[in-house]
Amino acid sequence: MASLKEIDTRIKSTEKMKQITKAMNMVSSSKLRRAESNTKQFAPYMEKMQDAITAVAGANKNSSHPMLQQREVKKSGYLVITSDQGLAGAYNAGVLKNLLNDIKSKHERADEYEILVLGQTGVDFLKNRGYEVKGSIVDIADQPSFKSVQAIAKKAIDLYGDEEIDELNIYFSHFVTVLENKPSKKTVLPLSPEDSSLGHGQMSSYEFEPDKESILSVILPQYVESLIYGTILDAKASEHAARMTAMKNATDNATELIDDLSLEYNRARQAAITQQITEIVGGSTALE
Template sequence: MASGREIKTKIKSTQNMRKVTRALEMVSASKIRKAQDMMKASRPYARQMRKVIAHVAQASTDFTHPFLVQREKVARVAYVVITTDRGLCGGLNSNLFRRTIPAIREWQAKGVEVDVLAIGQKAVQFFRRIKGVNLIGSVSHLGDKPKLEQLIGVIKVVLDAYTDGKLDRVFLAYNDFINTMTQKPTVDALLPLPLVAAEMQAAESDQGAAHGQAGGVKLEQSHDWDYIYEPDAATVLEYVLGRYVESVVYQGVLENLASEHAARMVAMKSASDNANKVIGELTLVYNKARQAAITQEISEIVGGAAAV
């Protein structure tokens, strides 16, 4: 059995660790409300943008934007992966990596090159160690109030590469915030738009879409139709499709931020509870050791007195 001094040292170190976990839990609990408010405020715009873009993908316009063309031969794909900058948030990031890596390996098995654009320090560190994956861009330390301007550089890398024909598919990987206890690792199609529309229709038919973003999207066409564009289709589509990509990526960042605070709050609460349990067990062991030492001393005194 360890000495009383060793046990007291363990209890003290566990108590110090509990102070840290409690502080992190309280910080995340105070920040999660603001993160949820930002996420909920942005959701309606992102949902409606996806619905509009899905309908645009079905239109028979004279102007064919590169984002509207689904290439048959896929030679290179890109994944925009959104993670946290810091750890101590349970399995949030690792669950997303487990969801993303099999999809990447499946493309690689077909001989397709895979590029990754990392948003968040954890994604940067992870994909630097993965062989066969090209890390072509990154951004981190977005803070508790991410701005769209911070993401423009990464988004432009994707848009330019797809427009130039260097990319044939673009996917977005992030943690979708369901509630405080549940965050769902998600991989959505970002480009081309016909693939997005098909994915939204599948989500609508399978599960009604967790956030309702795929509602009312139908791919069946009974006749050719198109929107009326002002001033012209090229100008409008160039602007709208760029805003679509920006809004979806930005919404993914907000969803991931809310998921981060929720996951960290739950993980630190669990860590604090475990620390309390360990402290209780160590205190019991310390009391037993102390009692055994006192009993031994009394026995020695009594034995010495009897000998005299």
């Protein structure tokens, strides 16, 4: 059995750890509320973008814009969204597992795909396993601005526009509820007919100048950038929720451990007192 001093030291260290995890839980809770607010505020912009795309692309079925054209997939592009820091439970594991499973099942050589990464965890994970990262952004803010992630979105779009890749898939953790996030993936490029008809057609009666093809060449890249940014906001909300849940579980485990250690401490203390009484009684008896 451990000594009283050792048990007391463990109790104190666990209490300090509990204070840290409880504080991190509260911080993550606050960040989650802001992340959910950001997602809701971004939704009206996406709705208007979808209306515009539906009005322009939906009416122009024969558009030759490359983002609307399906082509043979010779090289795939993967955009992976992970966190910069740990302590978020299995948040990153599910996303990276899905990515590696798809790469192994679809490709035999490294020149058949390109990988773009957001988040230091993903960069370290892939590089340590020998994968080449074409581009990355790390140290992403907890509440990312559009400008801060626009560079990686533009790089992905340029890779597709220059025909260096023939499709772009995003791997991320989708925010479902505070207690649930789901590792997900979605194809962003090329835009499917469903993607270009998500709007409500409220602009269908508008007249566009100079012509719809010129408008598509400007608005489609912006739309794809918006899709990527919206996915990043979703992933950030999922990250904060995962970290909040992980810290709550850690706090609960610390509380349980403190209770067990306190019980062990009391038993050890009672045993020590009993032994002292026994020694005193034994010594008194020997003197009689």
